[in-house]
Amino acid sequence: MRGKQITKIESTLSRLLDGDLYTPVRIEGMGVYHATLKRLEELRVTLLKLEDSKLEIENKNNSAIAAVAHDLKTPLAVISGYAECITDGIDDKDYAHLILDKTRQMNDMVLSLVETSRQKLQEETSHKIAQNMQVYFNGVYQRLESITDQGRINFEMSKVPNVSVRLDPYQFGRALQNLVTNAVKYSPEGSTLRIFVKRRNKYLRIIVKDEGCGIAKEHLPYIFDQFYKVDASRTNVSSNGLGLYITKEIVTDHGGYINVHSKVGRGTTFVIGLPIERENQEKDFTARVDKLPTSAKIAISFWFGFCWGFIYRLARFFESRRLSTLFGATMAIWFMPFMWIFDFISTCAYKRLIFLAD
Numbered sequence: 167m168r169g170k171q172i173t174k175i176e177s178t179l180s181r182l183l184d185g186d187l188y189t190p191v192r193i194e195g196m197g198v199y200h201a202t203l204k205r206l207e208e209l210r211v212t213l214l215k216l217e218d219s220k221l222e223i224e225n226k227n228n229s230a231i232a233a234v235a236h237d238l239k240t241p242l243a244v245i246s247g248y249a250e251c252i253t254d255g256i257d258d259k260d261y262a263h264l265i266l267d268k269t270r271q272m273n274d275m276v277l278s279l280v281e282t283s284r285q286k287l288q289e290e291t292s293h294k295i296a297q298n299m300q301v302y303f304n305g306v307y308q309r310l311e312s313i314t315d316q317g318r319i320n321f322e323m324s325k326v327p328n329v330s331v332r333l334d335p336y337q338f339g340r341a342l343q344n345l346v347t348n349a350v351k352y353s354p355e356g357s358t359l360r361i362f363v364k365r366r367n368k369y370l371r372i373i374v375k376d377e378g379c380g381i382a383k384e385h386l387p388y389i390f391d392q393f394y395k396v397d398a399s400r401t402n403v404s405s406n407g408l409g410l411y412i413t414k415e416i417v418t419d420h421g422g423y424i425n426v427h428s429k430v431g432r433g434t435t436f437v438i439g440l441p442i443e444r445e446n447q448e449k450d451f452t453a454r455v456d457k458l459p460t461s462a463k464i465a466i467s468f469w470f471g472f473c474w475g476f477i478y479r480l481a482r483f484f485e486s487r488r489l490s491t492l493f494g495a496t497m498a499i500w501f502m503p504f505m506w507i508f509d510f511i512s513t514c515a516y517k518r519l520i521f522l523a524d
């Protein structure tokens with residue numbers, strides 16, 4: 167490289183170091199000089215992307231703080247209104263109780279916030295152990311039922327398969343509790359909440375299905391976002407848009423997935439999938455074969471049929487020394503899917519192979 171080129175590279179580098187990421191690097195020249203400028207331009211684009219994502223996170227945090235401040239402001243204003251009434255000697259609506267109610271609501275909100283920030287820490291320290299799901303759900307059944315009792319909605323739960331899952335009982339209990347609490351919050355009195363626990367391949371699926379107000383299609387992609395509320399103006403139902411966010415964090419930390427299906431006016435279904443412990447996946451050979459898809463089972467039976475036909479033809483060749491029999495055996499591979507059926511039938515019926523030129 168010539169002196170002029172080295173100076174240009176040096177000045178480009180110091181421009182990038184000074185934080186000027188918006189002026190593109192002009193790629194010119196040839197050979198090493200060209201390659202170096204190209205690399206510097208790539209570096210500039212990467213740094214710019216990093217800067218953008220940093221800004222995005224900052225904006226998100228700012229709007230989250232604004233949302234929390236707003237949510238805390240509303241009950242605070244209501245509390246101070248009630249307190250003023252009491253001071254003025256007006257207490258026609260049992261304001262002390264209303265104040266207590268609002269404080270509880272605020273307390274819940276703050277607790278959820280604390281829970282959210284603690285979540286990340288706990289992900290690293292969460293204590294997961296292999297749990298038999300029948301035992302686990304037996305343990306949490308009463309707690310979940312007691313939540314629905316308060317909301318006076320019916321609660322049903324399916325049989326739980328006898329499998330184990332690695333989970334943190336406390337954390338996962340929180341996730342289940344959030345889903346059940348939501349179902350109670352957003353379902354009318356007398357409706358039914360059902361929990362189905364099923365096994366599907368390597369996952370245990372926990373389906374929480376309610377008959378509540380449902381969620382409109384346009385909101386579904388966002389409901390697991392932090393602070394997202396379908397009805398931001400909702401004041402009668404204690405809501406902070408953190409429950410589903412925490413639930414998703416917990417499920418993901420357990421190596422699982424969560425998704426939602428909903429129809430307005432018909433109800434909402436949340437599906438959690440958790441990986442089943444390997445040693446509990448049946449070791450029994452026939453059970454494993456049973457679980458294979460039908461196409462795989464057909465392919466296996468064809469394959470064994472082919473092997474049988476091939477070996478039989480070879481044996482017959484050594485007996486008869488007829489080349490056509492050997493030819494049939496070596497060619498058999500191309501006719502694997504159907505040849506063995508003819509061979510099998512002809513062997514059973516006529517005690518000889520009839521396919522090809524036997």
Ligand code: ADP
Pocket residue numbers: 344348349352376378379380381389394395396397404405406407408409410411434
């Ligand atoms: P919160 O319920 O505290 O507002 P969530 O994160 O638990 O926060 O829920 C986010 C939003 O999703 C809620 O505001 C609510 O509108 C909607 N939602 C959650 N679960 C249900 C449900 N089972 N039925 C109807 N809407 C629901």
